[in-house]
Amino acid sequence: MSATSSPSTPSVILVGVDFGLPHFDRELEELGLLAQTAGYSVVERVSCKRRAPDAALFVGSGKADEIKMLAQSTGASEVLFDQSLSPAQQRNLERHMGLPVNDRTLLILEIFAQRARSHEGKLQVELARLQYLSTRLVRRWSHLERQSGGIGMRGGPGETQIELDRRMIGEAIKRTKERLEKVKKQRATQRRQRDRREAFNISLVGYTNAGKSSLFNALVKAKAYAADQLFATLDTTTRQLYLGEAGRSVSLSDTVGFIRDLPHGLVDAFAATLQEAADADLLLHVVDASNPTHPEQMASVQAVLAEIGAQHVPQLLVFNKLDVMEPATVPHVLRDQMELDGQSTPRIYVSAQTGEGLPALRAFLAECLLAQAAPGGEILPGLYPALENPLA
Numbered sequence: 001m002s003a004t005s006s007p008s009t010p011s012v013i014l015v016g017v018d019f020g021l022p023h024f025d026r027e028l029e030e031l032g033l034l035a036q037t038a039g040y041s042v043v044e045r046v047s048c049k050r051r052a053p054d055a056a057l058f059v060g061s062g063k064a065d066e067i068k069m070l071a072q073s074t075g076a077s078e079v080l081f082d083q084s085l086s087p088a089q090q091r092n093l094e095r096h097m098g099l100p101v102n103d104r105t106l107l108i109l110e111i112f113a114q115r116a117r118s119h120e121g122k123l124q125v126e127l128a129r130l131q132y133l134s135t136r137l138v139r140r141w142s143h144l145e146r147q148s149g150g151i152g153m154r155g156g157p158g159e160t161q162i163e164l165d166r167r168m169i170g171e172a173i174k175r176t177k178e179r180l181e182k183v184k185k186q187r188a189t190q191r192r193q194r195d196r197r198e199a200f201n202i203s204l205v206g207y208t209n210a211g212k213s214s215l216f217n218a219l220v221k222a223k224a225y226a227a228d229q230l231f232a233t234l235d236t237t238t239r240q241l242y243l244g245e246a247g248r249s250v251s252l253s254d255t256v257g258f259i260r261d262l263p264h265g266l267v268d269a270f271a272a273t274l275q276e277a278a279d280a281d282l283l284l285h286v287v288d289a290s291n292p293t294h295p296e297q298m299a300s301v302q303a304v305l306a307e308i309g310a311q312h313v314p315q316l317l318v319f320n321k322l323d324v325m326e327p328a329t330v331p332h333v334l335r336d337q338m339e340l341d342g343q344s345t346p347r348i349y350v351s352a353q354t355g356e357g358l359p360a361l362r363a364f365l366a367e368c369l370l371a372q373a374a375p376g377g378e379i380l381p382g383l384y385p386a387l388e389n390p391l392a
């Protein structure tokens with residue numbers, strides 16, 4: 001199955017290597033969605049089974065030849081690997097195929113770069129890209145070495161150039177960090193001002209595409225950008241949400257989505273944005289209950305939460321997309337508890353799209369608010385009565 005694409009959209013071949021881990025197909029599907037989000041048109045998907053990656057080419061040389069021929073017959077202009085390639089593997093593959101070869105990490109960085117809107121977001125992505133680039137310098141170096149003897153180079157060509165590159169990137173990293181530090185300070189001041197107002201802060205967190213922005217919009221009747229693409233949201237948006245049952249407002253924040261193996265540079269770079277989640281009084285962990293890989297997605301989210309120091313913030317699991325769940329998996333009770341990292345965690349089923357379950361969600365949030373206001377109150381109320389699903 002090959003498709004033609006317009007000359008403006010670069011066409012790519014996706015490559016996934018099946019090392020025998022579960023959900024391989026789903027992961028390749030996610031790579032396809034990432035590629036589309038980044039503006040590529042996918043002309044072919046190639047998968048192969050291996051016990052371990054080939055040190056030089058990641059796939060075997062036969063497979064590399066096959067991909068090369070496929071690229072020629074489909075006119076693909078780039079090859080994208082689902083797994084992280086070492087700088088040497090990337091370079092070897094590019095030489096072997098005569099095409100740019102990239103991996104999932106770079107794709108995610110590219111999407112973040114396209115999406116970043118705020119000053120802070122742009123700085124964060126820039127920092128992550130520079131850090132990624134600094135690990136790939138080997139490749140640029142060998143490329144520059146081939147052109148050695150170039151103009152105005154001091155001393156030995158290759159060595160000097162890599163030193164120059166390193167220094168320039170090092171300086172750029174330092175400058176970007178300083179600028180970010182300034183923005184972070186401003187944000188901390190804003191947060192302190194918010195704290196003084198004694199607001200109750202709730203953050204929506206979850207795997208990318210789970211429906212956080214849709215839920216945010218449905219709850220506060222706002223118009224945050226929600227779309228069927230990965231990382232539609234990069235900047236945190238905060239709105240007041242009035243809870244009639246509690247007679248007061250809370251502040252609700254929509255945040256950047258998480259993904260499996262989020263590039264490390266990005267976790268670091270987005271630490272300031274994600275800090276919002278670590279400082280929240282309550283996290284609404286939004287899960288796409290219609291996605292069969294949601295348990296793995298939840299585990300990825302838990303891992304990132306731990307990394308940013310938000311593992312102790314009380315959570316409410318919001319199982320979203322109730323309207324498109326497989327009929328056999330539609331629950332009989334819409335409110336229950338589930339074990340999450342050894343903790344019994346309250347869970348509620350909703351559909352941000354149809355609005356089902358939202359009144360119960362608001363009521364739950366009001367309960368949390370009242371419970372917290374009570375003397376010595378815990379934020380999460382204890383066991384609450386199960387809610388039967390009239391449709392199941």
Ligand SMILES: Nc1nc2c(ncn2[C@@H]2O[C@H](COP(=O)(O)OP(=O)(O)OP(=O)(O)O)[C@@H](O)[C@H]2O)c(=O)[nH]1
Pocket residue numbers: 206207208209210211212213214215225226227228229230231232233234256257258320321322323324350351352353354
């Ligand atoms: N059927 C159905 N689709 C939903 C529901 N909630 C969200 N969606 C769809 O899921 C897709 C992703 O929704 P978003 O709200 O953008 O998801 P997000 O978690 O904010 O995603 P990122 O910002 O990209 O991390 C969109 O196409 C939504 O229309 C739901 O309850 N039911």
Ligand SMILES: [Mg+2]
Pocket residue numbers: 212213214225226232233255
């Ligand atoms: Mg969003």
